[in-house]
Amino acid sequence: MLPIDSTKKLSFTRCIRDGDLVIVYERYDNMKAIEVCDGSVLENRFGVFKHSDWVGKQFGSKVFSTKGGFVYLLAPTPELWTLVLSHRTQILYIADISFVIMFLEIVPGCLVLESGTGSGSLTTSLARAVAPKGHVYTFDFHEQRAVSAREDFEKTGLSNLVTVGVRDIQGEGFPDELSGMADSVFLDLPQPWLAIPSAGKMLKQDGILCSFSPCIEQVERASETMRSSFTDIRTFEILLRTYEVREGKLDDFQGDEAASLGSLPRKRRQRSNEGSNVRETTGPPTVMARPCSEAKGHTGYLTFARLKCLS
């Protein structure tokens, strides 16, 4: 998934090969991750697609089914992966993920600890941020989830960057071998205050901790626990509002009973005025945007803190 290997980097000269992971884009809300396998087919409502047709094409190409329907083949990225991965748990989405990575000051070479792994949504972006020489140690107490996560990282080519451990971080803390080695620690746990002292031991001085919690009571308790060893404790919420864009024409008001005010046809082409509508003048089509009605109201609170410098 990551361009660390130059032969896998995006390029005008790079074509899709057998064994590549591609994102099949049907619609903006309908995508799948598929491993290209010569001889396999993809069947969906647009028809039957032969993988062998894909080999040799550029990423970003439009490919056709036997019926004439089409889909696009995109190169995988952590953002697209977050949208297509199988949800074993509630996942973090792009707004929280990108803010966390920036606030935790993760750059190539960093060592990052995470618990719990969940579905690996954030983990994938952490791996991207630390590549090529850094590492992510991620822990989940649920054995099956850890196994599924490992499989996903194999699929996306991130196994060299991520080590998944099965461990109860709340009960046992992080492993002692990692003491004093972490640049950043991320906690997504039901009772993060139980893990905060251990996180403090893992972090280098001035290292940064982040705890993600859906409930404000968890935030209060976690912040309280942080006060002894941490400073700069800050809590945020981040959400994304999306917009829809249309081309439409707004009718001029003519004071005529036939005129309709403010009707917004969907992508209607410019039509010439017909005889009976001679008095209704319409402006040129304009592109208009407005916020979408559906939006996420809340994901969780993000609490950040820096380990106090005591030496």
Add this chain to the structure above:
Amino acid sequence: MSANKPQSDLFESLRSTWEGCSVLLDINDGDRLVFARLSAGATLKIGNKNCSLQPLLGCPFGSFFRVENGTQGPYLSRYTPSTEGNNVLEKGDGQSIDELRDNRALVDNNKAQSLTGEDINEMRRLGATGDEIVEALIANSATFEKKTVFSQQKKYAPIVLLRRPFTRSICEAYLKKYPTRIGFLRMDTLSLLLSMANVSANSDVLVVDMVGGLLTGAVAERLGGTGYVCNTYIGGSPYPMDIARIFNFGDEICKRIVRSPLTDLFSVQNGLQKPVSQDSDSCNMESQSNDRISSPVSMEEVSLASENVITDLIPESTSSPVIKMSKPAKLGEKAPQEIISSWKEHGFSCLIIAAPELDTWSLVKEIFPLMSNSAPFAIYHQYLQPLATCMHNLQLGKMAIGMQISEPWLREYQVLPSRTHPCMRMNAFGGYILSGTKISPN
């Protein structure tokens, strides 16, 4: 210590300051933020005193210092805060945890303090510490004790926290003080640009940065010395990139930040070669602006509040030739020809635009062919309309898919026992982003 660190112990050594490095000084827990470059002659003005920044050299980032009074005047001395808790440094409404003091009982008629200003200066001259002065004030005042611990501490014993400038802190400081220089780009919006464009090590990132170099610096930080960030510009003169110099980049990372006029990036095969005469013009402009940029970086002061006496940072002394000052490493050199050829052959891995003054669609339709197929892009603008028009045109032209216009919303909370709530003040606008993926034209 030189500014050129060997690659092997780069990480460990970057956790402490070195001669010539750039730092962010946090005075009184967020009251005032100052960017400074640590050279032997650098000073910081606190209150009406100048303190040398020399004691900060070689100290780990995250260290605390307080202003002490010495025989030769005030100086910064390192100290370790107690581990019981940051009672005196609580943010929010400045109240300590264990007592709910407030200002009800204060009567502001100037009769409360029997210790005069002259008495205080005398104490300072005799070497009293900040804490001793505060205690004397308490003993002599009818109402001083009634004020919160926080505001007492701030004026007489200012605390300086040494911070390493990183994308987030630089962005946040600039948004508070000089938002127009960064086009009102808020830190969460900036972080989204980096993610949506899939910036990672080994990428070749094309940026149009009209936000002072903040975007270029942020991308370079994520590339970590691999790949390239090509800062491109339309017309003859490159856009200023001063903010990128605050980041403390070593040579490896600086080498990866290159510039090129847009015209140079197009190849003959595409039939898009621009007239040669424009190229020679841009060469001249480049060398002039490079000269301007290589001169020593001046101090940047970013004040957040004006509760106390806030004064400007004194520009670092350049008058003594004896003190060897490490020059800030050069970044933003002209992109070498081999690299430009490589970009023409492979295309850029992604595109990020933060150009509040340009019309988005006219820029995008020119620059799009330079991106590799399936490359993601993220475009920032303060205004919605240019992005809506651009998105519409990209759709009509079947040039991109998966497009979305987003507006991030960020809110900070104060978290204290029985006093948890969102902060009273909030930044209501961080701009809009148009993101998507380029598809192969066929």
